[in-house]
Amino acid sequence: MSSVATHDSQAIALLCAPIAVGDAKPLTSSEWAKLASAIHASALERPGALVGLTASEVGDRLGVDRDVASRVASLLDRGGTLAFELERLEGRGIWIVARADDAYPDPLKRRLGLRAPAVLFGAGRREVVPGRGVAVVGSRDASAEALEFAEELGRSIAREGATVVSGAARGVDRTAMASATDAGGSAVGVVADSLVRLTQQPDIRAALADELLTLVTPYAPEARFSVGNAMGRNHLIYCLSDAAVVVATAAGSGGTWAGAIENLKAGWVPLWVWDSAAAPEGNRELLAHGGRPLDAPTVEALFSGQGGVHTVASDSPAAGVPKSAVPAAPVAALLPALERFLATPRTEMEVRKELGLAQGQARALLTRGVDSGWFVREGKPYRYVAAEGVAQPALFDAAQVG
Structure with missing residues (x-):
């Protein structure tokens, strides 16, 4: 299975991936958690060591009953059918990552432990959340005022080089996500x-x-929508983020409310709630349960007083330094070189490599330059070029770019 990188990853995919299902049903997250504990407590130590064992050997090594051992052995024996299905999905742009892979989101393992999904399917880049993440959630049937707030908030998050994390549902979710990517x-x-x-x-x-x-x-990548699935993924939205904003919620019911309450009880990330006369009654109820009021679609306050700071790549000049602590002057000092480099159109990746920046830093710098009229973003994939005939003395003002 070329889609999964290590023996441990392959074993986890065989045991838990909810695709290419035969007679044996793949393990649920709770079932995997129990089996993982048994593996770690045994002489096997690693999931990959299970591959090739018979049912009786699985039972002897892990101390599990005959039915469990038989199910495990049967799942591990479906390598051929699973490989064909993964290849088919890969042809459609779908990848898989198991929790033993380096690409698996560390915040999920750190916050959820063995409750974290054993496998994730995805599309797009495999670096799920580059830098800081802000969960933006709300009703599918939000008001025009709520959608306007979500749109402005998504744009503000993008300007700060952070990532919008949401549920991809219509309404608040898609509005905030589209605003950020636009x-x-x-x-x-x-x-x-x-x-x-x-x-x-x-x-x-x-x-x-x-x-x-x-x-x-x-x-499963072709699973149909269900209320259970929608409720079950809520905790992933919060645990992939460093702060969360509820834009619109019903009072006491629905997925947005349930996810917010679960986060408040677990204490995963600070929960902010849109506080406005135009906000629905559920927002005021959520504030009464401990949410923090947010009356403007700005990002600065969201990360204050909590540990979800962004640590940049280890080979960056600012490695290990929270983004908010990077001095303004060194950032401004990069701008003359950036202006020269953008004499011809360049991608964000090219800018990152040229200046030695982390993704969030490069994106924030380029986005601010576009908003200020210094640079022009053109084409798809996006390329950036210095604007012609624009006086740019403010470009080198540290107070403007820090």
Whole structure:
């Protein structure tokens, strides 16, 4: 199975991937958690060591009953059919990542432990959340005022070089995600519907091709929508983020409310709630349950007083330094070189490599330059070029770019 990189990853995919299902049903997250504990407590230690064992050997090594051992052995024996299915999905742009892979989102393992999904399917770039993430969630049938707030918030998150994380549903979710990617920022959608069908939508395909969007799901890529799946993915949205904003919720019911309450109880990330006379009654109820009021679609306050700071790539000049702590002057000092480099159109990746920046830093710098009229973003995939005939003394003002 070329889609999964290690023996441990292959074993986890064989045991848990909800595709190419035969007589043996793949393990659920809770069943995998129990089996993983048994593996770690045994002499096998690693999931990959299970491959090739008979049912009786599985039972002897792990101390599990005959039915469990037989199911495990049967799942591990479906390598051929699973490989064909993964190849088919790969042809449609769908990848798989197991929790033993380096590409698996570390925040899920850190916050959920063995409750984290054993496998994720996805489309787009495999770096699920590059830098800081802000969950933006809300009703499918939000008001025009709520959608306007979500749109402005998505744009603001993109300007700060952070990532919008949401549920990819119509309404608040899609509005915030589209606003971020339209501004050149990044978005992540945690999907409860068919991942395959969603990737066929023209606007989604364009954002995936530009590597501005990643879609992930713990469910089968062609699974139909269900309320259970929608509820079950809520905790992933929060745990992939560093802060969360509820734009619109009903009081006491619905997926948005349930996810927000679950996050407040677990304490995964700070929860902010749109606070306005135009906000629905559910927002005021959520504030009474401990949400923090947010009356403007700005990002600065969202990360204050909590540990979800962005650590840049280890080979960056600012490695290990929170983004908010990077001095303004060194950032401004990069701009003359950037202006010269953008004499011809360049991609964001080219800018990152040239200046040694992390993705969030490069994106924030380029987005601010476009908003200020210093640079022009053109074509798809996006390329950036210095604007002609624009006086740019403010470009080198540290107070303006820090």
